[in-house]
Amino acid sequence: MTNVETKLDQNGKGAFKLYEDKTELGEMVVRVDDGKLTVYHTEVVPEEEGKGYAKQLLKAVVDYARAQHLQVIPLCAYVHAQFRHHPEQYADVWTESAN
Template sequence: MAEINFKLDNRRRGAFYVVEDGKQVGEMVVGLSETTLTVYHTEVDPEMEGRGLARKMLDAMVAYAREHKLQVMPLCEYVHGQFRRHPDDFADVWAK
């Protein structure tokens, strides 16, 4: 079963990672400021695509943003697409 981990460095840059069977199979690269979580890129290993792993990272990232009262700047094509397709689901965190 896939698990989502989140790591930040001392410059407040990092990623949400998908780990399955001890192997990292996806990541969502982010950066934090005082009020904004910027998502730069989302990627899942090609052999793991179609299993909803990007969505699991998206859900974890949005939950983190809500918990920490952050706005999300979706520079990532995947995240921006999800925000556009489901605006009501993300209206509270989407920094338009």
């Protein structure tokens, strides 16, 4: 069974990390600052790609953003592509502005 843990430092920098048991399978590198959650990078270990783990990470990030009333800046290519392809799912959290 997989689970996602949010690991942010006192400055809001960190990652959402996906684990199966105690093995890390992937992460989304983020920063939370000034009402915004910026996603910089998504990575899944190569042997686990194609199993939907990036989508699980994205769901966790978006759920977190909604719960914390944050706007998401998708600098990560994967997240930006998902937002572009499914704008109706992310319209409430998607912003392209860092301002």
